[in-house]
Amino acid sequence: MFDPIEKLKEFIRHPSISTDSAAKEGMRGAQTFVTDLLGSLGFEVEAVHTELHPIIFAQRKGDPSWPHVVIYGHYDVQPADPLNLWKTPAFEPTIIGNRIYGRGAADNKGPLMTNIAAVAKLLEEQPNVPLRITFLIEGEEEMGSPSFPKFLERYADKLREADFVFLSDTALPNEQQVVITAGLRGLALFDVHVTGAKGDLHSGLHGGVLRNPIQALAEILASLHTPDGRVNVPGFYDDVLDVHPWEREELKKLGGDEKGLQRISRYRCVLHAARFFAVRGRAFPAHARNQRHRRRLPGRGHQDGDPEQGVR
Numbered sequence: 675m676f677d678p679i680e681k682l683k684e685f686i687r688h689p690s691i692s693t694d695s696a697a698k699e700g701m702r703g704a705q706t707f708v709t710d711l712l713g714s715l716g717f718e719v720e721a722v723h724t725e726l727h728p729i730i731f732a733q734r735k736g737d738p739s740w741p742h743v744v745i746y747g748h749y750d751v752q753p754a755d756p757l758n759l760w761k762t763p764a765f766e767p768t769i770i771g772n773r774i775y776g777r778g779a780a781d782n783k784g785p786l787m788t789n790i791a792a793v794a795k796l797l798e799e800q801p802n803v804p805l806r807i808t809f810l811i812e813g814e815e816e817m818g819s820p821s822f823p824k825f826l827e828r829y830a831d832k833l834r835e836a837d838f839v840f841l842s843d844t845a846l847p848n849e850q851q852v853v854i855t856a857g858l859r860g861l862a863l864f865d866v867h868v869t870g871a872k873g874d875l876h877s878g879l880h881g882g883v884l885r886n887p888i889q890a891l892a893e894i895l896a897s898l899h900t901p902d903g904r905v906n907v908p909g910f911y912d913d914v915l916d917v918h919p920w921e922r923e924e925l926k927k928l929g930g931d932e933k934g935l936q937r938i939s940r941y942r943c944v945l946h947a948a949r950f951f952a953v954r955g956r957a958f959p960a961h962a963r964n965q966r967h968r969r970r971l972p973g974r975g976h977q978d979g980d981p982e983q984g985v986r
């Protein structure tokens with residue numbers, strides 16, 4: 675049996691950023707790593723071609739009467755930038771205390787390695803265990819799984835045989851508490867461009883007369899939520915299920931106060947409710963920055979105080 679920690683470190687060293695076309699080598703490395711590892715455990719491994727990144731489909735076949743479990747995971751990771759915020763190199767796994775730091779360590783390379791290691795241990799101890807196991811590991815999860823629907827259609831017959839699908843692309847609220855995730859948020863991405871004049875114009879002559887596309891965009895974005903944080907799009911909540919009282923009770927146990935619903939957004943183990951707006955890939959940005967300058971009106975100058983005051 676391999677050393678799961680060492681194997682995980684090896685896995686993390688492949689910079690498998692699916693959204694970055696410059697990271698092809700890292701993607702190939704991570705894919706080969708998983709393929710070889712599952713192959714070494716006796717799985718029949720297929721790297722299913724897609725338009726972007728292959729999906730690893732690895733089977734431990736057996737008697738059709740045996741139960742069949744499908745284990746899902748992904749080998750791609752989020753981009754690591756901004757790199758200057760990392761305390762240790764993003765793709766050099768570093769153990770501090772009882773944690774491994776590195777891009778993808780938690781999502782999803784660590785949990786996936788846990789699953790593979792558990793299966794390896796099981797097969798080592800019970801080589802003839804009457805269980806069919808299929809690993810389904812994609813390389814486009816962090817970009818919204820564009821190839822996945824087609825794949826599911828193609829492999830529907832094989833997947834339909836499954837008695838159980840297990841996935842670990844979730845999170846735990848703390849190290850002591852095991853949770854069963856009942857639902858995850860979906861994803862909607864919008865790329866909004868606002869165009870004004872044909873080209874940039876002199877702000878002294880045209881500023882204030884024409885609508886600045888940046889301002890229009892800011893107004894559009896601001897209108898998407900109410901001040902209390904609810905989505906302000908008509909019909910948005912129509913088919914969203916309410917959180918049941920028993921679910922609220924369970925949520926309270928996570929932290930013990932009514933802010934449970936807010937708190938779980940940190941853990942991503944949301945019940946039915948939410949969808950969200952994200953900007954810049956799938957990450958929710960921690961910062962927003964806007965640079966602007968202001969034109970002074972005739973007759974008003976520095977005597978009014980700091981001309982930039984209130985503009986930052």
Ligand SMILES: [Zn+2]
Nearest residue numbers: 781782815843
């Ligand atoms: Zn994930």
